[in-house]
Amino acid sequence: xSSIFCEVSKYLMIIFFALYTWECFSxxxxxxxxxxxxxxxxxxxxxxxxxxxxxxLVLYDxxxxxxxxxxxxxxxxxxLIVISSYKLLYEKSAQLLVNNMCMLMAIGFLILSRLSFDxxxxxxxxxxxxxxxxxxxxxxxxxxxxxxxxxxxYAAAGLLSLGAVAALGATSYGAKISFRIAGIxxxxxxxxxxxxxxxxxxxxxxxxxxxxxxxxxxxxxxHVLILVLSKDLGGALIFFVVYIVMLxxxxxxxxxxxxxxxxxxxxxxxxxxxxxHVRVRVVAWQDPVRVIEKExxxxxxxxxxxxxxxxxxxxxxxxxxxxxxxxEQDVIFSAISxxxxxxxxxxxxxxxxxxxxxxxxxxxxxxxxxxxxVALGLGTTYGxxxxxxxxxxxKFIPSTGVTLPLVSxxxxxxxxxxxxxxxxxxxxxxxxxxxxxxxxxxxSLRQ
Amino acid sequence: MGKKKxxxxxxxEFAVVAYCFIGLFLCCIGYFVYFQLVKSEDFINNxxxxxxxxxxxxxxxxxxxxxxxxxxxxxxTDSEGSETRRxxxxxxxxxxxxxxxxxxxxxxxxxxxxxxxxxxxxxxxEKTMDKVTDxxxxxxxxxxxLQYPLQQxxxxxxxxxxxxxxxxxxxxxxxxxMVSKPDFDPNTVxxxxxxxxxxxxxxSPLLNRASQGLYPPGSTFKxxxxxxxxxxxxxxxxxxxxxxxxxIQENNSKLSCFSGEVHGTxxxxxxxxxxxxxxxxxxxxxxxxxxxxxxCDGLLFNQALPVEKLETSKSSFVLNQNSSTSExxxxxxxxxxxxxxxxxxxxxxxxxxxxxxLMKPYVIExxxxxxxxxVKTYESKEYGLVLTKEEAGILREYMRExxxxxxxxxxxxxxxxxxxxxxxxxxxxxxxDSHAWFVGFAHREDKADIAVAVIVEKxxxxxxxxxxxxxxxxxxxxx
Numbered sequence: 001x002s003s004i005f006c007e008v009s010k011y012l013m014i015i016f017f018a019l020y021t022w023e024c025f026s027x028x029x030x031x032x033x034x035x036x037x038x039x040x041x042x043x044x045x046x047x048x049x050x051x052x053x054x055x056x057l058v059l060y061d062x063x064x065x066x067x068x069x070x071x072x073x074x075x076x077x078x079x080l081i082v083i084s085s086y087k088l089l090y091e092k093s094a095q096l097l098v099n100n101m102c103m104l105m106a107i108g109f110l111i112l113s114r115l116s117f118d119x120x121x122x123x124x125x126x127x128x129x130x131x132x133x134x135x136x137x138x139x140x141x142x143x144x145x146x147x148x149x150x151x152x153x154y155a156a157a158g159l160l161s162l163g164a165v166a167a168l169g170a171t172s173y174g175a176k177i178s179f180r181i182a183g184i185x186x187x188x189x190x191x192x193x194x195x196x197x198x199x200x201x202x203x204x205x206x207x208x209x210x211x212x213x214x215x216x217x218x219x220x221x222x223h224v225l226i227l228v229l230s231k232d233l234g235g236a237l238i239f240f241v242v243y244i245v246m247l248x249x250x251x252x253x254x255x256x257x258x259x260x261x262x263x264x265x266x267x268x269x270x271x272x273x274x275x276x277h278v279r280v281r282v283v284a285w286q287d288p289v290r291v292i293e294k295e296x297x298x299x300x301x302x303x304x305x306x307x308x309x310x311x312x313x314x315x316x317x318x319x320x321x322x323x324x325x326x327x328e329q330d331v332i333f334s335a336i337s338x339x340x341x342x343x344x345x346x347x348x349x350x351x352x353x354x355x356x357x358x359x360x361x362x363x364x365x366x367x368x369x370x371x372x373x374v375a376l377g378l379g380t381t382y383g384x385x386x387x388x389x390x391x392x393x394x395k396f397i398p399s400t401g402v403t404l405p406l407v408s409x410x411x412x413x414x415x416x417x418x419x420x421x422x423x424x425x426x427x428x429x430x431x432x433x434x435x436x437x438x439x440x441x442x443x444s445l446r447q
Numbered sequence: 448m449g450k451k452k453x454x455x456x457x458x459x460e461f462a463v464v465a466y467c468f469i470g471l472f473l474c475c476i477g478y479f480v481y482f483q484l485v486k487s488e489d490f491i492n493n494x495x496x497x498x499x500x501x502x503x504x505x506x507x508x509x510x511x512x513x514x515x516x517x518x519x520x521x522x523x524t525d526s527e528g529s530e531t532r533r534x535x536x537x538x539x540x541x542x543x544x545x546x547x548x549x550x551x552x553x554x555x556x557x558x559x560x561x562x563x564x565x566x567x568x569x570x571x572x573e574k575t576m577d578k579v580t581d582x583x584x585x586x587x588x589x590x591x592x593l594q595y596p597l598q599q600x601x602x603x604x605x606x607x608x609x610x611x612x613x614x615x616x617x618x619x620x621x622x623x624x625m626v627s628k629p630d631f632d633p634n635t636v637x638x639x640x641x642x643x644x645x646x647x648x649x650x651s652p653l654l655n656r657a658s659q660g661l662y663p664p665g666s667t668f669k670x671x672x673x674x675x676x677x678x679x680x681x682x683x684x685x686x687x688x689x690x691x692x693x694x695i696q697e698n699n700s701k702l703s704c705f706s707g708e709v710h711g712t713x714x715x716x717x718x719x720x721x722x723x724x725x726x727x728x729x730x731x732x733x734x735x736x737x738x739x740x741x742x743c744d745g746l747l748f749n750q751a752l753p754v755e756k757l758e759t760s761k762s763s764f765v766l767n768q769n770s771s772t773s774e775x776x777x778x779x780x781x782x783x784x785x786x787x788x789x790x791x792x793x794x795x796x797x798x799x800x801x802x803x804x805l806m807k808p809y810v811i812e813x814x815x816x817x818x819x820x821x822v823k824t825y826e827s828k829e830y831g832l833v834l835t836k837e838e839a840g841i842l843r844e845y846m847r848e849x850x851x852x853x854x855x856x857x858x859x860x861x862x863x864x865x866x867x868x869x870x871x872x873x874x875x876x877x878x879x880d881s882h883a884w885f886v887g888f889a890h891r892e893d894k895a896d897i898a899v900a901v902i903v904e905k906x907x908x909x910x911x912x913x914x915x916x917x918x919x920x921x922x923x924x925x926x
Contacts, residue, residue: 004578249460257463292495304496306479307487320498342483346476353472360465364458376461383468387475396478 009058010315014344016051020044020103021347024354027096041095045083048103049076055110055316062317068113071121075109078124082131086425090138092432093425094362100355101421104406107348111336112409114316115328119409126411127418134422141426148370151202154195155219161188162223166230187412189227189235193242194420196223197377200243204250205370213247231277234392234400238384240264245380250373285398298325302393305338306345313341328409330401334393348407349390356383362428375427378420488823492562494552502565508532509564509586511544511556514623514812517595519544520557520633534633536595539602542655543593543625543810546633551640554653559756560589560811563823568816585817592621592812600923601626604916609650609904610882611657611789614920617797617888617898619827620806624920627656658752659760661786662902665872666722666854666909667884668781670795671746673719673845674838675739676730687715687730695725700773702728702780705871705908719845720853722869724780731779736766746795746833753830754790754808762787782873792886793900795833799842800866800888800898803834846887854910855887858918863891863925867917869909872902880905885913889921897924 027040056072079102086093105127112120165188203216220243227236244260271278280295288296288303301324309319321327321335328335337345359379366372385402392399403410405417482490491498507530511520519540524530532547534540545555553561567574567584577584601612601624614624629652631643643652654660677684691710694703702724704710710723718726743764744750752759763786766778777783790808798805806827813824834842846866850858858865867887874880883906888898899917906912 003581004575007575007578245464249464252460254463289490289493292493297495300493300495303482303487304491304493304498306482307491308496308498310487311483314501318501320501323497342479346479349472349476349479353469356468356472357465360461360468364461376464380464380468383471387468387471391471391475391478394475394479394482396475 005061006058006315006318009054010313010341013051013054014312014341014347016047016054017340017344017347020047020051021350021354023047024096024100024351028357038095041099044096044099044103048099048106049079052076052079052106052110056113058316059110059113065117067117071113071117071124075106075124078128078131079106085135089135090425090429092429093138094358094428096358097355097421097425097428100351100358101406101418103351104348104355107336108332108407108409110316111332111339111407112328114339115321115335116409119328123409123411123414126414130415130418133415134418137419137422138426138429141423142430147198148202148205151199151206154199154202158192158196158199159219159222159226162192162226162230165189166226185411187410189232190410190412190416191419192223193235193238193381194378194416194423196220196239197242197246197374197381200246201250201370201373201377204246204373208251213251217243217247228271228275231275233271233278233281234385234388234402237388237400238381238402241384242377242380246373246377249376281398281400285395288395298331299393299395299399301325302331302334303395305334306342306394309338309341311342313337313339313344315339326401329403330389330399330408331393332404332408333390336407349386352386352390352404353383356386359383359424362424362431365431366427367434368430371427371430375424378424382417382420488562492559494558499561499565502562505583506565506567506586507583508547509814509817510588511560511564512588512590513593513595513598514591515595519591519593520547532633537632537634538630539598540593541630541633542627542657543622544591544633546636548637550637555655556589556591556811560814563587563589563811563814568814568820568822569818570816587814587816587822588819589811590813590815591810592616592623593625593810594623594924596923596926597624597920598626600624601916601920604901604919605903608906608912609656610902610906611655611660612899612901612916612920613657613789613793614897614899614924615793615797615808616806616895617800618806618895620797620808621812621827622808622810623897623924625655625657625810627654627660655758656789656902657900658754658757658788658790660788660902661760661762662789662882662884663783663872663874664781664785664787664792665870665882665884666724666781667792667868667870667886668785668787669719669722669727669779669870670799670842670846670868670886671743672727672731672734672779672781673715674834674842675734675742676715677838677841678742679734679738684715687718689713689718689723689726689729691718691723691725693725695728695776697728697732697776698772700771700776702773702776716845716848719868720848722849722854727779728776731775732772734779736768736770736775740764740766746798747791748785748787752788752791752794752808753805757790757808757810759790760788762791781870789900789902792884793898796868796886796888796900797898798833799839799846800890800896801839802836803832803839805830805833850887855885855914857910857914858887858889858921861889861918861921861925863889863921865889865921867914869914871908881907883907883909883912885909885917887917889925891925894925897921 023040023044060068082102086098109120112123224236224239248257283291284295284299288299292300305321305324316339319338321338324331324334356379363372363375385405388400389402389404391397403413508522510518513519518535520534522530522532543555545557547553547557564586567586569584574584597614605612605626605628609628611627615622629650631652690712693707693709704724710721713723713726748762748764765784774783778785794805807830811825814822816822843866846868849855850865850867854869855867867885870884871881872884883903885901888896890896899920901913901916903912
């Protein structure tokens, strides 16, 4: 009987998530009436809690471990507090972002609990701490205006911490990306991503003269170079793309976009020729089965997981995602696809996409150029990271070893993504205020 | 540009970025769907995919069936629920169907189609009921292109000898029979494992000689030497003439015709039909070795054969401009360093039969659920043109005459029209120890053409041992 429960739950979770995803996009269309929008958000919350409940019930049924139930309860309280405190503290907050953030975390907790209960608990603890910190951010965003004048402090802090990791950091899977301080592993590049966006936005907000652009480009290139030298290819790519996109939007000059991409491609070819660790990734991407013993092992296992799971998945605890190296971090998407199904996985991509669209939407509607650029930069950071990690594990592009924000295991990634969401949340609140003060009719969202 | 600028104009760039990223996400989703629909099935059927073992807990392994509906492998469950894999024909299909064991892995179709056999595409209500009642679902069946009567005929034709016989449809690439001896009983392969793999048993019964055994091609290689001579002398190959005196000597290297026969004056066709060694050695000496290597590479020597799933060995051809005279002469008649697998020779022969077009050999035709509903059909695939239509025509004519008035005359006067080339491949140091070869094909209006390759180890000359074996197979097919 327990297996039939598992089987039914498998389909139920797909249905819940598909409906949730549908609501993510329907909210863009029904912008006009506040009431209907509020109803959508309530339905989303309900669907999330149903999915979450069903998932943990299956896990409990499978493991018969009562701590799973306690853990589940703690998460429900956490999500309730997050959702209600945003509503209480910030009346104007973007509910869709809060919902998506909770949904992605819920999926993360669920799959992590299945993969490694200890890690899931650790992840949850970090989430709680991060949330307390992040809840204050929208408030500060509104009060503190001088953040735009600190560009060089951001650059110095960013370069210093990246440089320190490159010089002293611990090597993990061939890349130097983290520090260990007092038993806690810190991955500074996750935070530098955010201050890098502030740096670029501040510089291009001040001036868009050729000299300013040159200085900014050189500093940005220094970030990318340090990351390449520490073999953090995914990080380097994200910084690069974020910079190109911000430069293009700030100047409105498509030449920077096209030229930047061309230059980036040339640099990629050079990197391929120069660095063995780049070639390894490309070889593993081209024909992973041929090098399955070594370079292609991870990607093959990832594809085995996705393919074997099929459209509907094997059901929680029924697959073998633990066969994939680093499954909790970089390859979590494949574990989700294997056990919860390909349809669920596609919905997950759509939810991430709806977050990204929401970010850009907010950026478009802000009046302040600096905020606009920051929102754009953070949105691009998020969107491109999602693309890199999912594209990498499904072998659409060579794998670069980055995490899926809010879902993957990793404290630095989780913390920094929550900060990122909170900053955007702050901008949204500013926008809503501006909208009201100017008495302008609300532009309908275009996406 | 300044703060005064209308934000909606400025927003154009935002829209460009948004659309670019929507494009990236949609491409990701598109690739994901493509992988699930198209690539996944083949990709996940890999021995490194440990998930396969997981399926055995919920699925009863499906059957392997011949094209004519015979059960070649099935799983029986006894009253206590323990499962045994049974092979009703024991040794008959041992290499091609293979075995599936817990301790010693899998081989043959059992290995290649492992995933198909462990998937159940039974009606979903039935599968749901199985879940409710906690019973195993019945896995899909794999339908092969193997034909039981043909396999039996080939098995009997080989008799007590070691060797291999492969039969294929040149127009489709379907493998109809594949026998390799010595063989083993897949029913007891686990129990007898030690004995089967024992060192002193140097005959390696687990090796599928048909696709993995490497043999000198002997005179069957003259098909390729003749082809090369035609290619290098496109206008006057018909005018080739050689006076065979039974032996040929060049730079202190000597070579003779089989058992000292003297063929007199022969042209290219006659040399082929009579399998005149000295004439072919003479031809070989006039050929550009590098060109010949190119032709051989074009015929899939020195590379993996384009056969999905089936384990194959690479044939080798290593002649070059610096090769010694004796090596050139030896190579021209299929001795020397050249090595081929029977399947490879069969593929070349099939291309001759099929106007130069090589079809990729395959043995799995389709998978069905246990109710007989087709799940997936595997289409025949073309590899490409390896000979021109004209070349194939000339070689067909030569091979036909080999049957009507040459070394394969035992196949003459049948209800079908046979074509072929015999060979006796010497091996080892004892002069006269040789494997008997035959490659050929047959045609009759009412049935699809078939090609056959026969190698009988240590039997002697091809015309005496391999041709009769081929005849038994062809007779069985056209009966």
